[in-house]
Amino acid sequence: MASYSSITISTLSLLLLLLLVGSSSAQLSTNYYSKTCSNVESTVKSVVQSAISKEKRMGASLLRLFFHDCFVNGCDGSILLDDTSSFTGEKNANPNKNSARGFDVVDNIKTAVEKVCPGVVSCADILAIASRDSVVTLGGPSWNVKLGRRDAKTASQSAANNGIPPPTSSLSNLISKFQGVGLSTKDMVALSGAHTIGQARCTNFRARIYNESNIDNSLAQTRQGNCPKTSGSGDNNLAPLDLQTPTSFDNNYFKNLISNKGLLHSDQQLFNGGSTASTVRSYSSNPSTFNSDFTAAMIKMGDISPLTGSSGEIRKNCRKTN
Ligand code: HEM
Numbered sequence: 001m002a003s004y005s006s007i008t009i010s011t012l013s014l015l016l017l018l019l020l021v022g023s024s025s026a027q028l029s030t031n032y033y034s035k036t037c038s039n040v041e042s043t044v045k046s047v048v049q050s051a052i053s054k055e056k057r058m059g060a061s062l063l064r065l066f067f068h069d070c071f072v073n074g075c076d077g078s079i080l081l082d083d084t085s086s087f088t089g090e091k092n093a094n095p096n097k098n099s100a101r102g103f104d105v106v107d108n109i110k111t112a113v114e115k116v117c118p119g120v121v122s123c124a125d126i127l128a129i130a131s132r133d134s135v136v137t138l139g140g141p142s143w144n145v146k147l148g149r150r151d152a153k154t155a156s157q158s159a160a161n162n163g164i165p166p167p168t169s170s171l172s173n174l175i176s177k178f179q180g181v182g183l184s185t186k187d188m189v190a191l192s193g194a195h196t197i198g199q200a201r202c203t204n205f206r207a208r209i210y211n212e213s214n215i216d217n218s219l220a221q222t223r224q225g226n227c228p229k230t231s232g233s234g235d236n237n238l239a240p241l242d243l244q245t246p247t248s249f250d251n252n253y254f255k256n257l258i259s260n261k262g263l264l265h266s267d268q269q270l271f272n273g274g275s276t277a278s279t280v281r282s283y284s285s286n287p288s289t290f291n292s293d294f295t296a297a298m299i300k301m302g303d304i305s306p307l308t309g310s311s312g313e314i315r316k317n318c319r320k321t322n
């Protein structure tokens with residue numbers, strides 16, 4: 001009897017422990033600000049829409065900021081911090097330098113949100129909402145955004161260099177980078193569909209258009225026209241990741257891959273005879289499957305290691321700690 005109840009008690013404490021450990025993402029909820037800032041979503045949306053109406057690419061840039069935030073110590077707004085004397089942040093890490101953009105739009109969103117509910121909404125949550133609104137504004141699917149993240153008090157350049165996959169990645173590198181943050185191979189393929197919008201710089205696709213054989217010949221020719229072979233010249237010249245509709249969130253990215261028209265080496269890795277080819281085919285012919293897998297994966301990505309409770313802070317200015 002005594003041993004029976006001690007087993008029960010230890011089982012219960014184990015369950016309790018598991019609940020506590022698992023609760024950091026369980027604390028996020030879609031109605032987190034319903035009492036404290038019920039207008040947060042409409043406020044974010046209006047700034048995002050006006051930024052995209054000025055420049056359609058901004059939707060892509062905001063979506064990418066969320067990805068680069070979440071992959072580096074979780075979705076904690078760390079990418080938004082400027083460098084300080086006590087830490088070198090993420091803005092100048094390799095994947096972000098001369099590349100990550102939209103910080104001024106995030107500032108505008110934060111200013112608008114602070115006006116309606118000062119000191120309540122985190123910069124990390126602003127990125128999560130702005131990403132959803134960007135996808136929707138460019139014609140993609142919608143989803144309910146989980147909220148309640150708090151903002152990091154520090155940022156790490158080396159964590160950004162190590163956490164964000166480079167465009168030279170092989171399929172197995174991509175799979176393991178995503179697995180490292182709890183995302184499946186299917187999530188990885190679905191999230192890569194974000195490359196149906198936005199632009200890339202010559203330096204990131206030069207080797208592919210001059211040296212790779214699994215690329216459509218006419219795409220390679222066209223891209224060579226604005227991306228000189230010699231490294232150092234034209235490094236920042238831009239080309240659309242989706243050659244057809246770079247400002248529409250659709251499933252063309254996957255159609256491109258099937259005809260060897262992925263712009264980045266890493267893009268084409270998803271359809272190069274490997275294990276992800278069948279998922280690419282499925283998304284290319286079935287936009288609703290892509291949409292539902294993409295939204296599910298965005299929610300999962302948004303759950304990566306959030307700061308909750310008394311961890312972190314609610315930054316007043318997204319560029320610096322309070
Ligand atoms: C699978 C691994 C990924 C790799 C290797 C990768 C790599 C890149 C690279 C190299 C660029 C161009 C940057 C430049 O040349 O300045 C880019 C752009 C972009 N990426 Fe990714 N990416 C990946 C996954 C993702 C994910 C998961 C998302 C979002 C869910 C995303 C969203 C974007 C967007 C929207 C752009 C265009 C940004 C703009 O026009 O400002 N990427 N990515």
Ligand SMILES: *[C@@H]1O[C@H](CO)[C@@H](O)[C@H](O)[C@H]1NC(C)=O
Nearest residue numbers: 206207208210211229230231
């Ligand atoms: C193509 O590959 C060759 C041989 O590896 C290398 O020397 C050259 O720099 C590469 N060219 C580009 C544009 O990447």
